[in-house]
Amino acid sequence: MSKTAYNLRYILYLVPLIFLIIFFFYPLANIFTLSLTFGAFEELFSKTYYLRILWFTFWQATFSTLLTLLIGLPFAYLFARYDFIGKGILRALVTVPFVLPTVVVAAAFRALFGVGGPINDLLMGALDLQRAPLRLEQTLAAILLAHIYYNMAVVIRLVGGFWANLNPRMNESARMLGAPSFRAFFEITLPLLRPTITSSAILIYLFTFTSFGVILLLGGPSFSTMETEIYRQYVTFLKPDVAAILALLQIIFTFALMALYAYWQRRSIVPLDFRPQQANLTKPQKWSQKIVWGLLVAGLGLFMLSPLLALVLQSFLNRQGELTFAYYQALPELRRGSITFVPPLVAVRNSVGYAVLTMIIAGILGSLSALLLTSPNRWRGWLDPVFMLPLGASAVTLGFAYVLTMDRLRTSAWLVLIAHTLVALPFVVRSLLPVLQGIRPSIREAATISGASPIRVWREVDLPIMSRALLVAAVFAFTVSMGEFGATSFIIRPNSGFLTMPIAIQRFLGQPGALNFGQALAMSTILMIVCATGFIAIERFRFADIGEF
Incomplete structure (x- = not known):
């Protein structure tokens, strides 16, 4: 390789790092400088209002995580050990909510449990009532149900996937020696599952700790977490210093959770006697088993x-x-008097435009990042977690950092596009990286020895192998952009013509009237179909089920 080509290669590799420095580290550093004021510290720690918010943020995330694990683990066992009709469809159905935007899930729960929804109509007809008996809007129950609904996929796919590969012979040997089933589970299976369960719990805690759309739309003003309070302090109360210190606390805690997750991921890599999943599957034999598992599946x-x-x-x-x-x-x-300031269909067009551009830009930056992480260099050890940092920072904190640092860009579409690209970037990197790491170096070396230039090696060796992973990464970026809500809610001005679908849905849900609610449901249905189609495409084109998402 010539010196010019070598230098050009590493200049290209620097592009995603420069992007992160300008649009991630620099805006977050501004939050740090703004939060270092005595007045903000005094207000935060002297008023019980903020202490209650901090307490609620921690305990609702803890309770949501425990409930999700408690409900999800039996289903993880069901998917790991039993084969039944419709298993693949049910697994996909469990995963679809995880890729849906929060505004869509909030609209779906209000459509199901709200006044005039099918459940209340059914109860009113069955019990001959005049008023809807079930009122879950703006309650803690609605928040917890939505969190469980979202995160069941984490337990079933991570814990269930690991459990499905465990060799059942250890349990069988313990039972042959006289140990009852529950003792074999607690002394053999559970210790093997503990690292994966812990990693899943940390991920769920991170997602529920930084939950924004669910708390804002289903909890209402009665419930506030650090995430929603950052938004309210800046947008409603015009206190950027208080919002900044809340954002700083959240950044510290979420990055600590990401570090803890990485630690447990390393702990879960232990030599075990794995077996193919199909070899461990059985069908329910007894009628009691068929009834119990049938009820669980239904x-x-x-x-x-x-x-x-x-x-x-x-x-x-x-x-x-x-x-x-x-x-x-x-x-x-x-x-006339519409709260969206543009026709809702324009918001659909804007979202599709943002998603296409995000797919292109995040695809280029993510490809360069993945190639950098797989190239031989001394910095790979610390570059890998650096590219994952945007996943640990909440989108609301990122949006807040942008309006503090780049407020002049709020009148253009560029700031929304930058935010969407940054949110999608870790998903693109993690979709491409395992495939690139699986390419044997000898293939590239043989092409280089034959006289192929680095660009030709990439075009004729890397690209054909990673093409399906690129397609998955592109769909990920498109879907993430279509549903992005947290950062965009900060960046988009109230009268902006660059409105996106999630923001339009949120505004419609916040207004009274059947037409507003109906338009929110119509737009949510369109967005749900787009995201669900994207998920199906990801599952269809994923290379040999390789990928970290």
């Missing part, structure tokens, strides 16, 4: 599917329960 399917069906159904029904297309027909129109 219950899980109903829990995961009913909010999505309610969302679609309610988007086609008016208040009298009659079929209507009025909510969809109103999307191209700008009504």
Whole structure:
């Protein structure tokens, strides 16, 4: 390789690092400088209001994590050890909510459990009631249900996937020696599962600790976490210094959680006697087993599917329960006094445009990052976690940092695009990296010895192998951009023409009136279909099920 080509290669590798420095580290550093004021510290730690917010943030995340693990572990065992009709469909159904935007899940839960929703209508008819008996809007129960709904996929896919490969012979040997089943589980299986369960718990805690859309839309003003309070302190109360110190505390805690997650990931890499998943699968033999597992499968399917069906159904029904297309027909129109300031269909166009550009830019930056991490250099050990840092920083904190640092760009579409690219970048890197790491160096070396230039080696060796992973990464970036809500809620001005679908849905849900609610459901249905299609494409084109997401 010539010296010029070598230098050009590493100049290209520097591009994603420069992007991170300018658009990630520098804005977050501004939060640090703004938060170092005596007045902000005094207000935060002298008022019980903020202490209650800190306490609620921690305990709701803890309770959500425990409930998700308690409910998810039996289903992880079901998927790990049993084969049944529709298993693949149910696994996909469990995972779909995890890729849905928070505004879509919030709209789906309001469509299912709200006044006029199918559950309340069913209860009113069955019990002959005049008023809806179930009122979950702006309650803690709605928050916890949504968190469980979101994070079941983490337990089932991570713990269930690891459990499915464990060799059951150790348990069988223990039972042959007289140990009852529960003792074999607690003394053999559970210790082997503990690192994976702990990693899953940390991930769920991180997701629920930084939950924004669920708390804002389902909890309402009665419930506030650090995430929603950062938004309210800056947007509503105009206190950027208090918002900054809350953001700083959150950054410290989320980065600590990411470090703890990385530690447990390393702990989970131990030599074990794994077996192919299919070799460990059995079918329920006894009628009691068939009934129990059948009820569990039906219950899980109903829990995961009913909010999505309610969302679609309610988007086609008016208040009298009659079929209507009025909510969809109103999307191209700008009504007088509309809170979106542009026709809702323009928000759809904006979201698609942002998603396409995010897919291109994040794809280029992510490819360069993955190539840098797989090239022989002395910095790979610390570069890998650096590219994962945007995943640990909450989108709300990132959006807040942008309005502090780059407020002049808020009148253009560029700041939204930058934020979407930064949020999508870790997903692109993690989709490409395992495939690139699997390419044998001898293949590249043989091409180089034959006289191929670095660009030709990449084009004729790397690119054909990583093409499917590139497609997965592109779909990831597109889907993440379509559903991004936290950072965009800070960046988009109230009267901006660059409105996105999640922001439009949030504004419609926050206003009274059947038409506003119906348009929110219609847009949520469109967004749900786009994201679900993206997930199906990811599962379809993933290379040999390789990838970290």
